[in-house]
Amino acid sequence: MGAPRGYRTVAIVVRTVDFAETSQVVHLVTPEHGLVPALAKGARAHKGAFQGGVPLGVLGEADLLPRRGAELELLRSFRVTDGLRGLRDDVDRFAAGCYVLALLRDLARPALGNEALFLAGATALKAVASAPPPAAGTWVAVFEARALSATGHRPHLDPCPVCETEVGRDALFSPVAGGVVHRRCAPEGPVRPVSPADREVLARLYTARLPSFAAEPLGPAALRAARGVHDLFLPWVLEREPAGRRALA
Amino acid sequence: MADALPKSLEHLVERLSTLPGVGRRTAERLAHHLVRAPQAEALSIADAIREAREKIRPCSVCRAPAESDPCPICADPARDPALVLVVETARDLKAVEDSGAWKGRYHVLGGRVSPIEGVGPDDLALDALVARATEGVREVVLATNPDLEGDGTALHVEKALAPTGVKVSRLARGVPAGGSLEYLSKTVLAEALDHRR
Numbered sequence: 001m002g003a004p005r006g007y008r009t010v011a012i013v014v015r016t017v018d019f020a021e022t023s024q025v026v027h028l029v030t031p032e033h034g035l036v037p038a039l040a041k042g043a044r045a046h047k048g049a050f051q052g053g054v055p056l057g058v059l060g061e062a063d064l065l066p067r068r069g070a071e072l073e074l075l076r077s078f079r080v081t082d083g084l085r086g087l088r089d090d091v092d093r094f095a096a097g098c099y100v101l102a103l104l105r106d107l108a109r110p111a112l113g114n115e116a117l118f119l120a121g122a123t124a125l126k127a128v129a130s131a132p133p134p135a136a137g138t139w140v141a142v143f144e145a146r147a148l149s150a151t152g153h154r155p156h157l158d159p160c161p162v163c164e165t166e167v168g169r170d171a172l173f174s175p176v177a178g179g180v181v182h183r184r185c186a187p188e189g190p191v192r193p194v195s196p197a198d199r200e201v202l203a204r205l206y207t208a209r210l211p212s213f214a215a216e217p218l219g220p221a222a223l224r225a226a227r228g229v230h231d232l233f234l235p236w237v238l239e240r241e242p243a244g245r246r247a248l249a
Numbered sequence: 250m251a252d253a254l255p256k257s258l259e260h261l262v263e264r265l266s267t268l269p270g271v272g273r274r275t276a277e278r279l280a281h282h283l284v285r286a287p288q289a290e291a292l293s294i295a296d297a298i299r300e301a302r303e304k305i306r307p308c309s310v311c312r313a314p315a316e317s318d319p320c321p322i323c324a325d326p327a328r329d330p331a332l333v334l335v336v337e338t339a340r341d342l343k344a345v346e347d348s349g350a351w352k353g354r355y356h357v358l359g360g361r362v363s364p365i366e367g368v369g370p371d372d373l374a375l376d377a378l379v380a381r382a383t384e385g386v387r388e389v390v391l392a393t394n395p396d397l398e399g400d401g402t403a404l405h406v407e408k409a410l411a412p413t414g415v416k417v418s419r420l421a422r423g424v425p426a427g428g429s430l431e432y433l434s435k436t437v438l439a440e441a442l443d444h445r446r
Contacts, residue, residue: 014365015365018269018270019270020270020275053396055396055397055436056365056396056397056398057397058397058436079434080434080435080436081435083435083436083439085436085439085440087397087401088397088400088401088404089404090404091401091404091405091408094364094397094400094401094404095364095401097397098363098364098365098397098398098401099364101365102364102365105365243364243365243366243367244364244365244367246364246369247364247369
């Protein structure tokens with residue numbers, strides 16, 4: 001059996017933990033290898049391949065070497081390609097960016113590539129970092145929708161997944177049923193009323209082309225609707241409260 | 250199957266592995282060292298932990314760990330009380346103090362805002378800083394770390410201090426003295442250009 005081969009990949013740094021004197025344990029989300037936990041030896045030393053540490057919340061190119069029998073791969077170098085500096089300029093952008101990073105970390109799986117999830121994360125982080133701060137909420141909602149879709153959790157919006165007939169006005173969002181159901185069809189468990197307007201918002205979030213959100217961000221009512229549904233759905237999918245969600249504006 | 254480690258040694262390993270940056274293997278190495286070392290040497294470590302825990306309290310003014318209250322820096326009449334430098338941790342305070350360049354006082358936040366780890370601004374000593382700022386402070390210098398969470402923390406501190414009207418500044422950042430432009434990262438260069446003077 002030969003030695004494990006190293007590889008280079010684009011990556012988003014979703015977590016960093018200082019380790020020993022100068023090293024770091026970093027968690028990277030990559031398109032082809034999913035969530036990669038890695039050890040960056042001596043990363044925080046002033047000299048070396050990392051220039052003072054691998055920063056949280058950036059996009060970059062990683063050079064990784066899997067280590068046989070070890071949980072952590074070895075991060076040999078990391079080059080920042082987008083520092084996403086806008087995330088540090090405003091409290092709302094900061095909260096939104098941190099939430100996207102946390103949800104990305106929670107939804108990515110080790111050794112399971114998911115290009116759509118990576119792209120959803122990278123797109124959302126770039127948009128939050130560069131769009132006017134009030135638009136951060138829109139990009140968070142878009143990311144939630146695209147990330148849920150990318151991981152096989154896209155909710156049914158119509159027809160009702162229980163009876164398979166068209167959903168009328170009196171509809172509920174049911175995480176247990178996996179989407180929007182008739183009130184009479186709703187299984188036991190948490191539910192939330194969804195109006196036809198709410199369903200339009202959800203349909204747009206899950207299907208519309210991304211540039212349309214830059215041209216026309218969600219209004220306050222649409223944001224409330226999206227947030228209400230995802231407040232119910234994400235803890236169901238993750239089996240716990242998503243990290244960083246409470247800090248959102 | 251017999252236990253791999255005696256119960257008391259396993260307990261020591263488990264306790265040591267709760268320390269930051271210490272994984273299971275390191276904890277085992279430390280534990281084996283402690284039980285192999287001369288008894289007096291090993292117990293002196295336990296005594297030092299006990300003594301530090303009993304004597305060290307946060308300074309009621311700056312929140313830095315100290316044996317006296319106020320701490321020696323806050324009690325020093327030569328330090329300018331109108332200048333307050335805000336740091337995340339006492340280790341950062343020590344780094345600044347070691348430079349010998351700061352003649353004002355400090356405020357230790359006791360951490361950083363980290364939504365990812367569930368730490369919000371309410372978990373930091375922000376109220377105490379705001380209260381200090383209204384008592385003759387001329388300038389607050391934010392010396393949080395220049396990374397995402399450090400900058401996010403600075404944003405929250407600035408927001409909390411805004412109603413006090415006190416001047417707030419940040420540490421300069423960019424090209425390090427003695428550095429070479431050729432070897433700097435894009436991010437550092439971009440920040441140096443943004444903060445040029």
